[in-house]
Amino acid sequence: MQNLLAVGLVGGFLGSGKTTLLNRLLQHDGGADQRTAVLVNDFGDLNIDARLIREVRGKTLHLQSGCICCSIRDDLVDELMHLRAHHPEVERVWIEASGLSDVGNILRTLALSRTRHAVRLESVLTLVDAASVPGGLPREARELVARQARDAWLVILNRCDLAGPAQLAAARQWLAQHAPDTPVYATSQARVPRALLEGADRREIQGDTAADVPAFESLSRRYARAFEREALLAMLARHQASVLRSKGVLQLADAPRLQTVLQGVGRYHSLRAAGPWREASPTSEIVLIWPQGAAEADALDAALEACLA
Template identity: 40%
Template sequence: MLKPLDRYPEAQLAAGRSALPVTLIGGFLGAGKTTLLNSLLTQGDGRRLAVLVNDFGELNIDARLIVKIEGQQVELANGCICCSIRDDLVAGVETLLASDPAPEQLLIETSGVSDPINILCTLNQSKLRRRIFLENVVTVVDAVHALDARASEYAGLFERQVRGAYMIVLNRAGAAGAERLRELREAIGGLLPGAAIIETEDGTAPLALLLGDTRVGQSAFRPEPVPDPRSHPFASMVWRSDRPLQRAEFMRTMKALSDRVYRAKGFVNFRHYPLATLYQKVGSFESCIDGGAWGRTRPHSELVLIGLNSAFDRQRIGLALDACTDSVARPASGLVDGP
C-alpha cells in the first residue's frame, strides 16, 4: 500500500530508492483531458515523459490525437481503465519501467467515465506499489456544463472524480462567466474543501505546476481510497461508414440526438471536402476541425458516441446517422456496442 507521503520525491530519496512519479489526468467526458495532456507534452522541459492513454469506446481516438514527441507512449486495450482493463494498466506501467532509457515521469489519461479513486486502488494494491509514487491527481472540469452534472444520473461519478483529485483544472472558465464560476467553486469546495483550483480557457496549464515542481494541491494527506464497485450508467457505440456525409444534415441530426448522445468524437468524411474532419460534441457544444488529407487512406467516417443507458438506442442512432450519408452505393455501416 502506498503511504500518502510516498508521492513526494524527497521521501523517495530519503528511503534510498528510485521510483517513477505518476500523475493521473481525469475528468468527465469532453472536459478537456486530452487537450491538457497535449499541452503538458508539448511544453517539454527535458524530462522523458511516458503516457498511458485510454478512451471509453472501441476506438482509442484520443491516442491518435496525442502529439508524438520524445518519450514513450503506450495505448491500452479497449474498455474503461478503472475496471475492465486493470490488469493492462499494471502491465503497461511494468513495460515502461523496463524500458531503456526509463521514463522520468508517467502520465495516465483516464477515460471520461473512470473513477480516479478506483484507479488509485488498483495501483495501491498492485505489485508496482513500491516502484511508483503518486505525484498528482488532476481532475479537469468543464466549467460550462459541470453544474448540470449535479442534478443528473452521473452526479455520483462527477462527485467522486472531484473528491479523488489533488488539483482541479476548470476548463473554459471564460465561457462559463463569473457567476457560474462562483457557483462551481462553491460546489467543488463542498466536495473537496481547500481544493487547489486552476482556471484555464483552452485546457492548458503550466507543466511545472501539475507535474510536481510545486506542492500546490498536495499539502493534505488523503485517506486510503475505497473502490466503488457500481457500474457506470453509460453506453457507447461506434458508427462507421464508407459513404460521405452531407454536412448540413449531419449537423442537424447530431443536434437532434443531444438528448441521447452526451459525447461524440471521431473523424468524419464530408461530401465534396478533401480533408478528414475531427468532429467533437459534448452536451450542446460541438466543433469541426480540419485534419489532414486522406492521402492513400480511403475516406471514411468513424465516430464514437456515448450516452446514458436510459436513453441510448444504438439502432435508432445508427439509422439516423446512416440517413445523413449519400444515397449512392450504400455499403453497410458498422455498429459496435461499447463495454
C-alpha cells in the first residue's frame, strides 16, 4: 500500500512572510532534497514567490493566476494526485498559498476531495504581520486574516521588529479576540523553532461551506529595462494608501548586474540585492496588488513606466 503524502500548508495575508518561512522550513528539511516538493500559488500573472524559493533540489510547481482556495482548486488536487501517482520519491509537499487564499477553504478541499485518502496533513501555519494588524488593513482584509488565523494550527505573529510596543500589544489583543483557540508565536524574519512547528495542535476540518474571499486586483508587468531605484521607491510611497502589496525581481539602473528583490507591504518597501543574473537575461518583473476599486490599473501602469531608466 502506497504511503500517504505528507502535506504542510503555509498561509497568511499579503506580505506577512510566507516565502521567508518556507525557505526556513526547507533549510530544516536538509535543503529540500528530491523527497520534498513545493507548490507555490501566487496572485497575478507573474509567480514572483516561486522565484524566491531558494535551495529546492526537488520539484517546485507553480499554481498561478488565482488562489487555490477557489478559482484553481482543481489544479491543487490534480498536482497532489499527480505527485503521489508519478513521483513516489516525493514524501513531503509544502504548499505556499496566495496571500488572498482562505486557509479553511483549502483545508476543506484537502479533506473532502479525492486527496483525502492520498495525503496526510502535518502542519497548518498562518503568518500574521504584527506591523499591519489590525489598523493597517481594510475591513475586508482584516476579515480574511481573522479566518486565516482561526483555521491555523499555529499563528506566527511575524515582523514584530517593525511594530512598536503599542502596535504589538494591539495585534496580540486582536488575535486573542478573533482567533482565541489558535496558539501564537511572536517573532521576526519568520524565525520559528522546528520543534514548535511539529508540536502544533491538529484541528478537525468541519463542514463544506466555502467562505467568501474579498475581491482584489493586481497588475503584473515584465520589462526589458531597468528601474531607477529612487523613482520606484517614491512611486510606491505615493501609492501606499491603496497598494497593499508590491513584490518583484528587478534590474536596477545603479546595479544592472545584480538581481534585486522588491518586497513591499503598505508603507514598508525594501530593495535587496540577490546575486548576479548568471545565465538569466536581466529583466524586471513586478506585481502590485490592491483591494478592488482602491486604485486604477492604468494609472499604476503609467506610474511604473515613468520609473524605468
